[in-house]
Amino acid sequence: MIKVMVVDDSAVVRQVVTETLARTRDIRVSAAAADPIQAQTMLAREWPDVIVLDLEMPRMDGITFLKKLMSERPTPVIVLSNVTQQGSPKAIEALRAGALHVMPKSALGTTQQLQTDISSLASQIREAARARVSALRPAAPSSATMDRKLQNADAVLAPPVAGMRMQNTERIVLIGASTGGTQALEEILAKLTVRCPPIAIVQHMPGNLTGSFARRLDQLCKITVKEAEHGDRLRNGHALIAPGGKHLMIKRQAGFYTVDVTAGPAVTRHCPSVDVLFRSGAKFAGHNAIGMLLTGIGEDGARGLKEMRDAGAHTVAQDAESCVVFGMPKEAIGLDAVVQILPLSQMARVIETAASRPS
Structure with missing residues (x-):
């Protein structure tokens, strides 16, 4: 009880x-x-x-x-x-x-x-x-994962083509978070310098809060943070946050990336969905991307992160000890979607290092 x-x-x-x-x-x-x-x-x-x-x-x-x-x-x-x-x-x-x-x-x-x-x-x-679930245990399939009626990213974006070869481009960072993510994102973004690679973020949050959340982060951080608008270009030193109630996807145009902000059905019970963002990263960026899955309840983002890893991306999950809820990262670890498991304190360093690392 x-x-x-x-x-x-x-x-x-x-x-x-x-x-x-x-x-x-x-x-x-x-x-x-x-x-x-x-x-x-x-x-x-x-x-x-x-x-x-x-x-x-x-x-x-x-x-x-x-x-x-x-x-x-x-x-x-x-x-x-x-x-x-x-x-x-x-x-x-x-x-x-x-x-x-x-x-x-x-x-x-x-x-x-x-x-x-x-x-x-x-x-x-x-x-x-269920907050503060910190025991690192092998992830068993959750009831939500096993629910065949649960809408997946296919409802918004076709899956990436297996074995597709991707040209080298600038590096981009895709981040997904849910419960506890507002504090986690603030800690990460506040440490970044303007030389950091472009960042696209899905944070589960009501639609009437994402704009003010982005504005507050913009005031606190050295980098520019804004609520994403359809057609925005991903730029170094900039972070775009998905508007509540809209899916956020990246697309490649020539040698750079823009975002699509679009209405659509809830995926893994969420709109915006981390799975949708991560699938677009697998499909259009491949090894040029870094995927980060932070604290949160549920399994949104786990399958998308697996697709990113399979496409050659570097994938990172927040560790149990620093999560408010070790739900989403745990699901991704259970799917073998994760290259690195790191504490929140080390996430910004991974992003900054990516700016100078060759593709």
Whole structure:
């Protein structure tokens, strides 16, 4: 049974979340607090598996509480707040402070709508409860991997031709991430210099947050970071982030690369999908590419990374110890898709080295 604490100054939200989650088989609200001060008292008695947190509350705001929590005893947190809409800075700040997910409360609307959307919250709680999975074990096929109905990258892009010979071009870097990826990407990109090779990124994130996430990274980093637009050219010292709700693919034009940003069905349950980005890397860049799969729940990116390795690309997975969730990298390792398994702290060095390494 997953124990959840709800911290929200709205009695209605506390009540509806508690009553609705009680109908699930595996989740129970073990404590409900009206503000972080009350929550701290409750935490002294019993610690939950997951905390659902509002951001605007009396006596202490949610961001302050979140930072304090992460510094003292890191715990999976889902932010449920009416200030996380439309790419708000608060949503990005919450993710940077350690929240695993953000969910806009005002989008839930009435009590009836709230009850309907708790199923989405329940799924996020289950994912959050699995965070910090650090045991490096041989990967067994997951139920999702075995689900034949699960849409794969064929729905968006035809697979690469086996044995196709690729001309040498500039090196490019393709990165995929999910849960915990916002912090991981910030750590990597902040270390890069403007001489780094072009980078294309898929981070699983709601569509209303990717633009503000890219702008924040652009302010923090020496390199240029922006939300990708259809037709953008991949350039040295630049990183392009897939818009939420759109697939990102690279394409080769003469001796350089551009990106396609296109609508399409969810692949491996995600749009944008890491598998789609990585397949385009296998198909159009081959040995000229580096593929990096970072922290995240699920298997998105594992098969695409295998295709990249088979096409001659250098492939890297984040190690278990530095992952928030060792899900996606673990799946890729199990498929023999990975050349190197590295801690997050060494990822930037691999990217910088690629700039001076011959193709």
